[in-house]
Amino acid sequence: MLRNRNIIIGTRGxxxxxxxxxxxxxxxLLAYPGVKAEQLIIKIIKTSGDKFKTENLGMMGGKGxxxxxLEESLLEKSIDVAVHSLKDVPTFSSNKLSLACFLxxxxxxxxxxSPIASSFANLKSGSTVGTCSVRRxxxxxxxxxDLKIVPIRGNIDTRINKMKEGIYDSIVLAASxxxxxxxxxxxxxxxxxxxxxxxxxxGIVTVQCRDEDLELKEILKTINDRETxxxxxxxxxxxxxxxxxxxxxxxxxxxxxxxxxxxxxAELLSLDGKKxxxxxxxxxxxxxxxxxxxxxxxxxxxAGENFIISxxxxxxxxxxxxx
Numbered sequence: 001m002l003r004n005r006n007i008i009i010g011t012r013g014x015x016x017x018x019x020x021x022x023x024x025x026x027x028x029l030l031a032y033p034g035v036k037a038e039q040l041i042i043k044i045i046k047t048s049g050d051k052f053k054t055e056n057l058g059m060m061g062g063k064g065x066x067x068x069x070l071e072e073s074l075l076e077k078s079i080d081v082a083v084h085s086l087k088d089v090p091t092f093s094s095n096k097l098s099l100a101c102f103l104x105x106x107x108x109x110x111x112x113x114s115p116i117a118s119s120f121a122n123l124k125s126g127s128t129v130g131t132c133s134v135r136r137x138x139x140x141x142x143x144x145x146d147l148k149i150v151p152i153r154g155n156i157d158t159r160i161n162k163m164k165e166g167i168y169d170s171i172v173l174a175a176s177x178x179x180x181x182x183x184x185x186x187x188x189x190x191x192x193x194x195x196x197x198x199x200x201x202x203g204i205v206t207v208q209c210r211d212e213d214l215e216l217k218e219i220l221k222t223i224n225d226r227e228t229x230x231x232x233x234x235x236x237x238x239x240x241x242x243x244x245x246x247x248x249x250x251x252x253x254x255x256x257x258x259x260x261x262x263x264x265x266a267e268l269l270s271l272d273g274k275k276x277x278x279x280x281x282x283x284x285x286x287x288x289x290x291x292x293x294x295x296x297x298x299x300x301x302x303a304g305e306n307f308i309i310s311x312x313x314x315x316x317x318x319x320x321x322x323x
Contacts, residue, residue, distance in 0.1 A: 007028075007040050007080045007216070007219075009021055009041065009080070009083060010045050010070050010074070010082040010083070011043070011082070013046065015157065015181055017085075019180050020103075021083045023103065025040045025042070028223060032219075032222075043073075045082075046069065047068060047069045047070065066084075067084050067089055067208075071093070071097060074097055081209045082208045083206075086202075086204040086205065087202045089208075091236050097208055097211060098208065098209060099208050100207055100216070101206065101221070102204055102206050102207075102228040103223070104225040105228045107175040108174075108193070108253060109192075109193055110196050111174070111175040111178055111190050112171075112172055113160065114170035117169070118189070120143070120170070120189060127169040128147070128148045128150050128168045129169065129171065130151070130152035130159060130162065130167075131149060131150075131171065132151060132159075133199065134249050134271070135248075135250060135251050137149050137271070138249035138269035138271055139267075141271075141273030142273030142274070143273070150168070152171060157181075159173065160183065160186060174199075174202055175187070193253050197252065198251055199252070200236055200239045201232060206232070207220055230256070230262065231255070233289050233292070234252075234262060234289065235253065235264070235292065237289040237293055238293070239252060241297065241300075242299065248308055249270070251267045252264065252266040252292075253265055254292075261283060262283055263281075263282045264281055264282075264291050266280070266296070266299060267299075277299050279296075279299045279302070280295065
């Protein structure tokens, strides 16, 4: 199949996006030994999220801004596949497109970086912590309300440089991106997942294509990691049921335990971190989506139907223009 065609791979132009795209290309080359690298053509697409580097993402349309132009390019057939960080992909999408492949999940934890403190707990009261995530904002506030949690935009390199320049005392980023780019040596501490529950889909790279391209879907199926797909289904099912958006303080993390069962834990918070609604469930992996729905419904029953709406509106107030 793949030997007889070229594939145009659409991606954002950031270092992390390109590294993820190279990883996809390597996986395809390993799966199809007769294929040449030249057949897998990388095309950089500038997204709205890349163009507006200081604005409030939630006010402008959420993290979907990082995938919008890539999806449009797929529908226009100027690319064949699009590579995304799964946590950036909205749970609603065109029915003409399909998430056809999930690469094996890397470390989904959040990481703490600082030139002045060996751990988050050791930060002095009043210290600044930079994060671009409303979820992290709420979770870090819950852990320590004596710190100044402030918004930060830009790619990984930019954020680390801002911290080293003294603009921020510390920053919190996804461990997966740091490790993929070789910045793991900068990490002072990894948060335990039951303390800071990661974002749904964090650490997962997904590949999207046109639903009608059956041949390409079969090609991508050969490199799909089934376990990661199951975890993604549970987490995204929960997020969809909660109607979680970019500015919804919610974490969700699924694992497959030693008994081969799926365990999903999730948390919905108030923006100030003072309220937290948690739920978890264990079940057979074949019920991944329904487990996600069940956990979401338990959280909603605890929080009340208006909670997400009110906290999402409040979230818009913290993401003013960053430095």
